[in-house]
Amino acid sequence: MIGQLSGILVAKQPPEILIDVHGVGYEVQMPMTCIYELPELGEPVRVITHFVVREDAQLLYGFNTFAERSLFRQLIKAQGVGPKLALTIMSGMTAHQFVQAVTHDDVSSLVKLPGVGRKTAERLVVEMRDRLSNWGFATPATDAAPIDFGDLDPTVRSSSPRDDALSALIALGYKPAVAEKAVNTARKGQPDSVSSEELIRLALRAM
Template sequence: MIGRLRGTLLEKQPPEILLEVNGVGYEIKLPMSCFYELGDVDKEVIIYTHFVVREDAQLLYGFNNKMERLMFRELIKVNGVGPKLGLAILSGMTANQFAHCVEHDDINSLIKLPGVGKKTAERLLVEMRDRLKNWVTQDLFTPEADKAQLQGYGNTASNAIEEAEEALVGLGYKPAQVAKMIKQVAQPSMSCEEIIRLSLRATLQN
């Protein structure tokens, strides 16, 4: 089991990164809630990982801390929730925000996430309630976090929008929905990450 990697961040293409560790490049998928916190390309980072082995693929999912990884592992234990949906859930909200939804039976916020219908949301609330009894919730999307500079790729605005669209579709949102989400928030000076971040937040607030 690969549980932790420390290396140089070579590429960032939401929601995937390429991390070089001792000459080996690891492709790792991160929820956007973790992706936002990554440093610049060519910087050293530490990623906590969850390794998934399937018949047709071996996949690494990454997280900035053990608590985010723990939430992911609890999510994929829920009937009908696989790694892809777990990644989408933690892209739309942080682990603490999800725990807050469970604590307050906030089904309306959950059904706004891609791939989460009413039945899945109800199942998440029921099955996760006991598992998250001792989880300390707080909102990680604070004003201070909003003020932090989000690193782009030096791309043009059109490329940033295209990359954001591709990432959101990959998370499970429908193309028409993605176009509407991005249209509401995108500005010429925004990076791909910032467009994704604000699009996801606007979806939860609507």
């Protein structure tokens, strides 16, 4: 079981990142709410991970805190929720916002997420209420001293922030037409230097 990775952040292609750990590159899928908080390329990073083994793939899902990983693990135990949908849910709202939605029976906020219909939202509220009663209170601390692995050139990406944002939203389950409309709306009034992470954040708000 791989529970944590510490290394250098060398690439971001939301919702996936690449971490170099002593010369070995690990591909990790993360919720957008976690990617927003990552450092710049070439900087030290530590992510808490959940390892999934399937017949056709071995996948790593990453989070910034143990509490976020705990929520992810509770989500994939819910009926009809796999890792991909759990990632989408945690990309559309922070872990705290999801817990608040469940606590207050806020089905309307959950149905706004791709792949979450009313029946799924209502089931999530019922199934997750008891599971999340002590969520986040008994998780290990995540503060750590800075990591120094020396100099490492970050991966250079050639695609545009718009293309990255569009690809990320589609990967999270949004239909291409919906994703493109949201990204185009998010770009209005933004400088050419706007990052893909910021475009994704704005696009999710626009939906």
